[in-house]
Amino acid sequence: MTPEPTNQDVRIFGEDANDGKGSAMHFELSEEHQMVKDLVTKFVRDFMMPLETAVMDREASGKEMYVTKEEQAALDTKALELGLFGLDAPESMGGADLPMVAMVGIEEAIGYTVTPYVLPPDSPNLRMLIATVDDRQREAYLVPLAAGKTKSAIGISEPGAGSDPAMLKTRAVRDGDDWIINGRKIWITYADEADFTIVMAVTDPEKGARGGMSAFLVDRNTPGFNVLRRIPMLGGQSTYEIALDDCRVEGWKLLGVEGQGFAPMQTRLGTRRIQMAAWSIGMAQRALDMLVEYAPQRTTFGSPLSERQAIQFWVAEAATKIHAARLMTYECAWKLDNGQDVRSEISMIKWYATEMAYTVVDQAMQAFGGMGMTKEMPLQLMQAKLRTMRVYDGATEIHKWVIARNLLGTRK
Numbered sequence: 001m002t003p004e005p006t007n008q009d010v011r012i013f014g015e016d017a018n019d020g021k022g023s024a025m026h027f028e029l030s031e032e033h034q035m036v037k038d039l040v041t042k043f044v045r046d047f048m049m050p051l052e053t054a055v056m057d058r059e060a061s062g063k064e065m066y067v068t069k070e071e072q073a074a075l076d077t078k079a080l081e082l083g084l085f086g087l088d089a090p091e092s093m094g095g096a097d098l099p100m101v102a103m104v105g106i107e108e109a110i111g112y113t114v115t116p117y118v119l120p121p122d123s124p125n126l127r128m129l130i131a132t133v134d135d136r137q138r139e140a141y142l143v144p145l146a147a148g149k150t151k152s153a154i155g156i157s158e159p160g161a162g163s164d165p166a167m168l169k170t171r172a173v174r175d176g177d178d179w180i181i182n183g184r185k186i187w188i189t190y191a192d193e194a195d196f197t198i199v200m201a202v203t204d205p206e207k208g209a210r211g212g213m214s215a216f217l218v219d220r221n222t223p224g225f226n227v228l229r230r231i232p233m234l235g236g237q238s239t240y241e242i243a244l245d246d247c248r249v250e251g252w253k254l255l256g257v258e259g260q261g262f263a264p265m266q267t268r269l270g271t272r273r274i275q276m277a278a279w280s281i282g283m284a285q286r287a288l289d290m291l292v293e294y295a296p297q298r299t300t301f302g303s304p305l306s307e308r309q310a311i312q313f314w315v316a317e318a319a320t321k322i323h324a325a326r327l328m329t330y331e332c333a334w335k336l337d338n339g340q341d342v343r344s345e346i347s348m349i350k351w352y353a354t355e356m357a358y359t360v361v362d363q364a365m366q367a368f369g370g371m372g373m374t375k376e377m378p379l380q381l382m383q384a385k386l387r388t389m390r391v392y393d394g395a396t397e398i399h400k401w402v403i404a405r406n407l408l409g410t411r412k
Contacts (some may be wrong), residue, residue: 006310012180014314022071027137029101029102029105031100033098033101033102033105034105034367036087036096036098036102036105036106037063037102037105037106037109038086039082039083039086040106040109040110040119041109043078043079043082043084043109044110044112044113045110047074047075047078048075048110048115048117048155048370049112049113049115049162049186049288051067051071051115052113052114052115052378053272054071055067055114055115055116055381056114056288056352056375056376056377056378056381057266058122059235059236059375060375060376061098063236064232064236064237064238065114065116065235065236065381066116066236067115067116067117072117073213076120076148079119079120079146083096084119085120085121085147085148086120086121086146086147086148087101087102087103087106087119088100088126088127089121089126089144089146089147090125090130090146092134092411093142093143093146093147093367094146094147095146099333099335099337100271100274100333100334100336100337101334101337102210103123103274103275103278104277104278104329104330104333105277105335106119106278107275107278107412108278108281108282108285108326109284110276110279110281110282111279111280111281111282111286112282112283112286113170113286113287113378113384114378114381114385119123119134119373120148121145121146121148121150121151121152122152123271123272123275123383124154124268124269124272125145125152125153125154125198126142126145126146126152126266127267127268127271128154128198128215128264128265128267128268128271129142129145129152129198129255130142131256131264131267132215132256132264133255133256134252136252137196137252137255141196141217143385144195145410148194151190151194151195152190152194152195152196152197152198153186153189153190153191153194153196153197153198154197154198154199154200154207154268155170155185155188155191155197155198155199155200155242156185156200156265157185157186157187157188158183158184158185158186159184159186159241165200165208165209165213165262165265166208166209168183168200168201168202168213169183169184169202170182170183170185170199170202170331171183171199171201171202171203171205171394172176172201172202172203172214172216172249175202175248177250177251178248178249178250178251178272179216179248179250179251179253179254180246180247180248180249181199181201181216181218181224181244181247181248181249182244182245182246182247183201183243183401184228184241184243184244185199185241185242185244186231186239186240186241186242187212187231187239187241187392188239188241188242189238189239189240191227191239191240191242192227192230192240194220195219195220196217196218196219196220197216197218197220197225197242198215198216198217198218198255198268199215199216199244200214200215200225200261200265201213201214201215201216202214203258203259204259204347207259207284208264209262210265210388211259211260211262212259213261213262213265213383214254214255214256214258214259214260214261215254215255215256215261215264215265216249216253216255217249217253217255218247218249218253219245221250222247222248222250223247224244224246224247224248225242225244225247226242226243226244226245227241228240228241228242228243229241230289233388234384234385234388235380235383235384235385235387235388235389236379236384237384237385237388269393269394270336270342270346272393273346273347273349273350273393273394274329274332274333274336274346274349274350274351274352276354276389276392276393277325277328277329277332277349277350277352277354278329278353279354279385280317280325280353280354280357280386280389281322281325281326281329281357282358283357283360283382283385283386284318284321284322284325284353284356284357284359284361286321286378286382287318287343287360287361287363287364287379288315288318288319288322288360288364289383290362290364291311291314291315291318291363291367291368292315294368295311295315295367297303311367314363314364314367318360318363320358321356321359322358322360323354324356325349325352325353325357328345328348328352328353329349329350329353331345332345332348332349334347343406344402344406344407345402347394347399347400347402347403348399350393350394350399351390351396351399351400354386354389354390354396355390355396357382357384357386358386358387358390361379361382361383361386362383364379365379365380365383367391
C-alpha cells in the first residue's frame, strides 16, 4: 500500500517585504519554490516509491536497506535531468541557491518514502563548506561536491564522548606545514564510500571546543585514515567507526580558521536537524495517509475502523501534530534564512518532530494490526529510522536541556 505523497499547503512565517515591522504575514511559499517542491514530490512518487518493494525485500532478507548501483544511477540521471542537483548550492557553481524554507518542503517530500536516496549533494556538509572554504578548497572540494560528482562524510562523535564536544580526544598537531591527526571517530555515515571526510579535531587542548577545535578535509586514501568497521543499525542502516593513526594532512586542508571549527560545525548540525525535522514530517504524513486510506476499508465487529473513536482520535491528533511541526519547522527555516538566532528553535523542532513522527507511525502500525508488524509494509522501516533519529545529532533529552538552559539563563 503506497499512497501518493500529499501536496500539503506549505505555510511559512514571514514579513511584508516593504515593511520590516511585521505588519503583514505571508503563509505560502513563493510560486518558484512551490514549483520546485511539486517537482520533487513528483520525482518521489514516480521514481523513488516504485523502488520501495525491492528495498523492503532486501532489508527483510537480512541485507542493508539500500538501492543498487543501477537504481542509484537511474535516480541520479533522472534527478539531474529534472534539475534537482545542487538545489541549495550557490548559483556560481550551477546550483539553485534555494533558501532553507524551500529546502524544508523538498526534504519533507523525500521523507515520504523509505527508498534511501538523497538529492546530491547532502545539504549539511555542503553548507558547512560554503561557510568555510578558501579559494583552493572551493575548487578542490566544494565545486565537485556541489555538482554531485563527489560524496562527503563528517567525523564528529567519538567513542565515549557522547553529545559533549568538550570530551573530544582526537588531536591534530602541527608538523611543519602539515598536520598530524590521531584519534577515533564513530557513527559516521558514508565513511566507506565518501571521497573525503570532514574530521573535527582538537588543536588547542587548553581552549577545547571554544577556540581549540578545528576542522580538516581528509581524503579517503590518505595514509593513516582507516575505516575500522561497519556498525549495523536498526532498519538495515549502517554507520562506521574510523581510526586516524598518524594521519598526515596537508596544511591547506585545514577548513576555515584554526581553532574556530565549532561554529561551522554548528552550521552543519543545524542544517541536518532541520532536515531531520522535515523528514520526520514526511514520514508522519505518509503514516497518516496510509491510516486514513485503510481505516474505512477494515471492518471489525461489524463497523469500519474509521468509526472507532480511538482511531478517530489518532487521526485527529496526528493531523494536528503534523501541522504544528510543519509550521514550527518553516518558521525556524525562515528565521535562519533571515540571520536570526535559532538555537532554541532548532532544538525544538528536532526533538518535537522526531518524537511526534515516532508516535504517529507507531499508532498507524497498531491500527494495521498484524499487518502493521510485517516487513511487507514501509511502516517498520520508518519506525526504525525515527528511532535512530531520536538519538542522532543530539538526543531528545539533550535538545530539551538546550532549550531549558537558554530560557533559564544557565548556559555557561
